Every structure is written in structure tokens, then in C-alpha cells.
Amino acid sequence: MSSTAPRSVGLIGWGAIGRVVGGALAAGEIPGAELVCVVDNRPLGDSVPAPQRTLEQALESCDLIVEAAGQGVVREWGTTILASGTDLLVASTGALTDERLAKELLNAGPGRVYFTGGAVGGLDLLQAARAMGPLDDVHLTTTKLPSTLEQPWMDEELLGRMRSATGPVEVMAGTARDVPVKFPKSTNVAASVALAVGDSDAVRVSVVADPAARHTSHVVEASGAHGSYRFEVRHLPDTANPATSQVVPYAVLRSLAALAGRTGQIL
Template structure:
């Protein structure tokens, strides 16, 4: 009994998920990891170092060991691939996984803002599951799909958590100015598609809200860079025919990656346990 899983991505989330699944090894077996950084260097010593917790709080060499797998082996052996890498990884590997009949759990939901990719992943025969990630309330929003008029997402993060190499120059300057001034300031206002384009690994929660509501265009996104933000905050306001809802979510960042809320790994573990049949299930 139980399910066999592979981690696609072995950074902050992947390592935290691996550690937490250690308490459930009767229900979920972690067969290995598929990570760009590990696959780029086939030296066994380097792979071992990279798969024993190099960035996690446990430090190098002290985490649980796990083999590095290639995509073909991962697809052949796993019941479920747990994606916690990047939207690019979903684009690159997602179609091969679900079309081979292996299930996929996605954290980088921004990739699914592309309707064509979503259709390919949904065509199966492997099932594509969406992680609730860094937020909650998605059950209510999903149940309300078709009755929602508008969703607002206001995300507040540390400036350093918003900076990444692909950031357009004007946004980079605005975020850097905020960090230097020490005062919180809005740095982005726009659609889910624009937010995902500018912050691909930072605002997957916006895509999650749109996917749950059944229409990404219902979601308006504001991002505030706040040098004093010890916690990442997502304020979600939903207005619709069935009612109005507000969720305020304050997450501690993952110690290994300040851009990622620590809740994300716990959400993924909760989802995996549910897929492995471990209750209780709220549906």
C-alpha cells in the first residue's frame, strides 16, 4: 500500500517536503529527486552533496539521502511527481509526466496561466493536481466558481524576496529604491498574466486564485515591497453573487528561501497524504 513519489525540484520546498514525508514512510515513499542543479553535474560526490540538504536548515550532509533520477526513470517508477521547481519545469516536464499516465502535483501554478499547457496537462491520462501552496480559502473560491465578480490579491513581501535575475529594469529599480528607503511601497499592479510574467516564482498564488475561480481575468494583483515585512502577507478579497469573502494570510518565510512561504511545503505534504488516502479529508 502507499504511493511512490519523485520530487521535481529539490530546493527550499523540495527538501522541506522530503523531511516531512519522512514521518509518513508507510504511506509515501520518496524514490528520488529530479533537479536541474543535480542533473547538470553527474559527479556522484556532487550529487550526494546536493541531495543531502545543502540549503535547508539541517545543512549539508545532515538531511535524508535520496537518489537523483532522470525524467524517464521518474515517470516509469513514480505514481506521483511533486513539482516544486519553477513554472519552467512544469512547461518542460509536465506534458511528458501526465501523458505517460503519471500523476503530477503542481506548486508553480503560474505555468497554468497558459491555457494550452493546462489543456495538455488536463488531458492526462495522468492527473494534474493543483497545490493550495501558500494560501487558503481555495475550496470556498472553487465552490463559488461561476458566481464570482472580482478577486483582489494584495501581496506584501520583503524587497529581497521580490528581486530575481529576470526582473525588468524599471521594476528592479522600484524594488531596490524601496529597500534603500526603508519604507513600504507598491511596486506592481496588474493582471495574473502580467504578475506571472514579471514574478514567475513569486506570485503563483495569483494563478491559484484564478484557476479556482475558473477565470484568471477575475483577479487583480497588487504587490507591495516592504522592508519591514517579517512575514509574507496575502490579503485576498472576493466579491460575488453568493457572498463576499476576505482572507488575510500571514506566513513565515521558509528559512531556506525568503521568497517562499513555509506553509507551501506543508500544503504539499498535506496534498500528498490526501492522495495517498490518509484522512481526514475535507471535500
């Protein structure tokens, strides 16, 4: 039996997602994947289990980059990463609703681009259903703590309503094309649903701030000629960064395990 070299992984972002992903990789928990370096804006010193590098340096030694930093990284570095022959696993899927960027990434290579399902489930089934014909009614409702949804573009009236809310307040209704741009750190799930459905404009999104939301929830409802679908997830938020659900790094690790794909695993 032939054995292949492990995937050499560079991790961008040492935050709520990156710390868990980096720790698990460094502990050898993903067969066939090794953490080679970490890239982050902040000096990380000895707190990381692999050397901190610049992205340019990472591209010299890695064959897979995991983005767990933000949409800006996908925008700024996506093409360069893929053009260097390095694969890219994207957590900040919101960047991919920009059609120009998505086209650029599709045409770049030889590296390949992947995305993780992140905080939302059911994407595989939506993709399968869409292959039978378009899903003509797709709706996502994301509910989070108000503080995780505050944005610099919001006016005082909206911020006041969110801060004084005693129940759920809808803070934006739009499509999966508009919403991830307005909440770049908080509504990547909308873009992930759009990627599964194949149409950002067809996914209607409602973003709800709820002071009682101990769990972040994402409810996806879709229907088409062949059936109807409903997925509801409720996650505990990360304690340090409640905009991100605790499950997300484990979704990234699941995606990494599939990419590293070693014998002995049933994926």
C-alpha cells in the first residue's frame, strides 16, 4: 500500500476558531494533517504550537492554508494562495458572495478552494436537492445576542433598539448577497447556504438580535419541486468571542479530516 505525505497546514487566524483548530492539529488529532505554521496580525510569541510566519513564508512550506481570520483575508490573499499551488479551506464564506472574487478564485489555481459548513448544517442535502432542480424558496433566520450583531454602519435608533430590547428584534432582512457584507463576522452561514443552493440572491435572510439568546440559532427552510427541507441548529457561543459558535472549529477540523483523507477513517 502506498503512503502519501501528510498535508502541511498553515493556519491564518489565532482566535476563537484558530486556537482550537491549531491545538488539535498540533496534538496530532487529524490523521494526515500537520500544523506547519500560524499567521496572525498580532505577535503570538510562545503561545502557539507552531512558528508564526507571514503568509508569504507560509506559502513556501504549506500545501493547505486554513483561513480562520476574516473575509478580508480571502479577498486579499485568496488568489495568491491558489496561484502558488496551495489549497485553501475557507471559513469566512461571506467573501464568496462577491461574484467577481468568486470567479477570480475559480479561475485561479492550481490550488483548489474548499469551504467548511461551519455553524450551519444540511448543506450536503441542499446541494443534492438543488441538483434535481432549483430550490425556489430558501430562507435563513439567524438569531444571536444583540452585542454580537452591532455594526459600525448602524444608526443610533437601531443600536438603541438592540440595546434596550427585551425580546427578539429583526435587525436586517435581505439576501445572502447583502447580509454577510453587513455583518462580516456574524453571518457567514448565509453565504454557506447560498453556496449550497447555488444562488446568493435566492436565499432570503433574517438577522435577529435576542437578548435571551443563550444559544445562537440558525434555521434554514427551503422548498422546491421535489420536496421541502428544514434544519435548525442551536449552538453555545464561544465564551471569548460570542459572535462565533463553539462548534465552528470542530466543523473546520471535520473538513480538514476529509481533505487529509487517510485510510482508517470513515468520513
